[in-house]
Amino acid sequence: AQPSAPDPIPAPLRGLEFGQLNFLHTTDTHGWLAGHLQEPSYAADWGDYVSFATRIREKVEARGQDLLVIDTGDRVEGNGLYDSSEPKGVYISEILRHQPIDLLTSGNHELYKQNTSEAEFFTTIPNFRGNYIASNIDIFHPGTKELVPLAPRYKKFTTKLQGIRITAFGFLFDFTGNNNRTVVQPVEETIKEDWFQEAIRDKDVDLFLVIGHVPVKSQEYQAIFRAIRSLRWGVPIQFFGGHLHIRDYARYDAKAVGLASGRFMETIGFLSIDGLSTSTPVFKRRYIDNNLFSLRHHSGLDEDGFPTEQGRNVSRLIAESRSALHLDEVHGCAPRDLWMSRVKYPSNDSIYTWLESQVLVDSLKDESRGDTPALAILNTGAIRFDIFQGPFTQDTTFIVSPFTSGFRYVKDVPYDQAQLIVGILNKQPQILRTPRYSPFTPLAPPEQLAYSNDIVADLTVGASKPQQAPLSGQEPELIPGYTTKDDAGTDGDDTVHSPISFYRVPNCIQALVAANASAVPETVDLVYIDFIERHVALAAKFAGLDVNFAQESEVYMPSMTLTDLLLDWVKTHWKCE
Numbered sequence: 001a002q003p004s005a006p007d008p009i010p011a012p013l014r015g016l017e018f019g020q021l022n023f024l025h026t027t028d029t030h031g032w033l034a035g036h037l038q039e040p041s042y043a044a045d046w047g048d049y050v051s052f053a054t055r056i057r058e059k060v061e062a063r064g065q066d067l068l069v070i071d072t073g074d075r076v077e078g079n080g081l082y083d084s085s086e087p088k089g090v091y092i093s094e095i096l097r098h099q100p101i102d103l104l105t106s107g108n109h110e111l112y113k114q115n116t117s118e119a120e121f122f123t124t125i126p127n128f129r130g131n132y133i134a135s136n137i138d139i140f141h142p143g144t145k146e147l148v149p150l151a152p153r154y155k156k157f158t159t160k161l162q163g164i165r166i167t168a169f170g171f172l173f174d175f176t177g178n179n180n181r182t183v184v185q186p187v188e189e190t191i192k193e194d195w196f197q198e199a200i201r202d203k204d205v206d207l208f209l210v211i212g213h214v215p216v217k218s219q220e221y222q223a224i225f226r227a228i229r230s231l232r233w234g235v236p237i238q239f240f241g242g243h244l245h246i247r248d249y250a251r252y253d254a255k256a257v258g259l260a261s262g263r264f265m266e267t268i269g270f271l272s273i274d275g276l277s278t279s280t281p282v283f284k285r286r287y288i289d290n291n292l293f294s295l296r297h298h299s300g301l302d303e304d305g306f307p308t309e310q311g312r313n314v315s316r317l318i319a320e321s322r323s324a325l326h327l328d329e330v331h332g333c334a335p336r337d338l339w340m341s342r343v344k345y346p347s348n349d350s351i352y353t354w355l356e357s358q359v360l361v362d363s364l365k366d367e368s369r370g371d372t373p374a375l376a377i378l379n380t381g382a383i384r385f386d387i388f389q390g391p392f393t394q395d396t397t398f399i400v401s402p403f404t405s406g407f408r409y410v411k412d413v414p415y416d417q418a419q420l421i422v423g424i425l426n427k428q429p430q431i432l433r434t435p436r437y438s439p440f441t442p443l444a445p446p447e448q449l450a451y452s453n454d455i456v457a458d459l460t461v462g463a464s465k466p467q468q469a470p471l472s473g474q475e476p477e478l479i480p481g482y483t484t485k486d487d488a489g490t491d492g493d494d495t496v497h498s499p500i501s502f503y504r505v506p507n508c509i510q511a512l513v514a515a516n517a518s519a520v521p522e523t524v525d526l527v528y529i530d531f532i533e534r535h536v537a538l539a540a541k542f543a544g545l546d547v548n549f550a551q552e553s554e555v556y557m558p559s560m561t562l563t564d565l566l567l568d569w570v571k572t573h574w575k576c577e
């Protein structure tokens, strides 16, 4: 049977302040269109979002105002609903298209693999007829082999009720890990192109709208802001961003702001602009916790009035898709919660300590290497979500480890030097994982920004924990969750939460896998996840190793991915009672 989402939870809420132009924004949904089945705070699904967007549109249009719905990419990779189908993504694209999205663009995850970018080109872009923009992405057309824009570079349109004249761009950050059938032009170069320069010289524009898979506090957005502002000092500029998986709001000047709306369908971003044509436009932002209590409250409707027929149909389609994919099939039962960053690393409840000390040690072994000890290095970014105590399902498998990278290795490397590599990788800034905060947020001197075990106290962070109904006695007991601090203050979250502590996580972890665990080996097989090869190769050089990875590395455990390794381990070790 399909488990139903947990009941909505009553909590103190801040309302939405509507304006002349209103926006709803999602980003980095990564396939979580079924919502969070184990977390009441984020349990609404894409069907509920379809109903919500309709209800908000009805509300603002009744006041003569406009609404635009935006998505800024990374819609793929990260949840069984996307990753467990063959081919990947067939259910997701069918579900996504039922939300009328006014403007959308690509994230980096749409471009890692050729299949994914071609699915964007042939399915998602046509599904959203004319609303998908790609200002700095090209693709080699799979038919003609010609390099063509992935989607139109920009779009000029007017809003439905007020005829507000908008010029919209859709950017991806300066990403270099894309597949070789696509080209990402650095933002700083794109803004010198004639088409962009002409577009920003157009005088008949009331608002420049920049959507992108770009952190709102980034050099890329600074560059776009400067380019537009240098020519058009009086025109408001609205940015929507993503990629860092955080809630964030940036104020560039009195007429230009940016909003980032979290990750994994935990957050629906809301932004309104009033007084667009005045010298002091007013911007209001709200980060909505994606649950039915919040969505109904902001719509001003109850359980019966809130859902639309279309929304109910989409929720049904999600349930049917999950069923067809057997996402609730239980592979084992986790004996306790394991956290990515809610506990210190290393510690008993750290998912990375569990990986190092149990999963890798028990399961990483290439039969062809006999008893040769292995030193295995993984990027912490390969793990995408916490594990909650209880059933570990087909869905959990991909939620925790969606990527298809396998392992590679270099034979017989001196252990003394091999064991230095992880330390070198961890002295780098946040590579190989998504930082849980904006790199522009001053946190600590740069030298401390590499790995340290300090608590990260006042960051914009999210909850990852099943929660209890909060009310006890007189005072409402706050639910732990997002307590966002951004350029407009601390009142952005719709739900008033108590804060959660987060700890820094290193870029990479390592495990020595050896038959005789107490002996120090002279040489080891240096094993790493293939996604990080170029970083490991560079760090190996720094460690004094003379290895040509292109020529000397080989596949370790052929056709075994980290996901397979984890799942096998869970099936063997986490039996349900």
Ligand SMILES: O=c1ccn([C@@H]2O[C@H](COP(=O)(O)O)[C@@H](O)[C@H]2O)c(=O)[nH]1
Pocket: 028, 074, 108, 109, 112, 243, 244, 245, 379, 380, 381, 382, 383, 403, 404, 405, 431, 432, 433, 434, 531
């Ligand atoms: O094959 C892969 C692809 C990605 N990663 C990790 O994901 C982040 C990027 O994810 P965002 O959602 O864009 O932030 C990348 O830095 C890696 O940490 C991976 O491990 N393997």
Ligand SMILES: [Zn+2]
Pocket: 028, 030, 074, 107, 243, 245
């Ligand atoms: Zn992402």
Ligand SMILES: [Zn+2]
Pocket: 074, 107, 108, 109, 213, 242, 243, 244
């Ligand atoms: Zn991203």
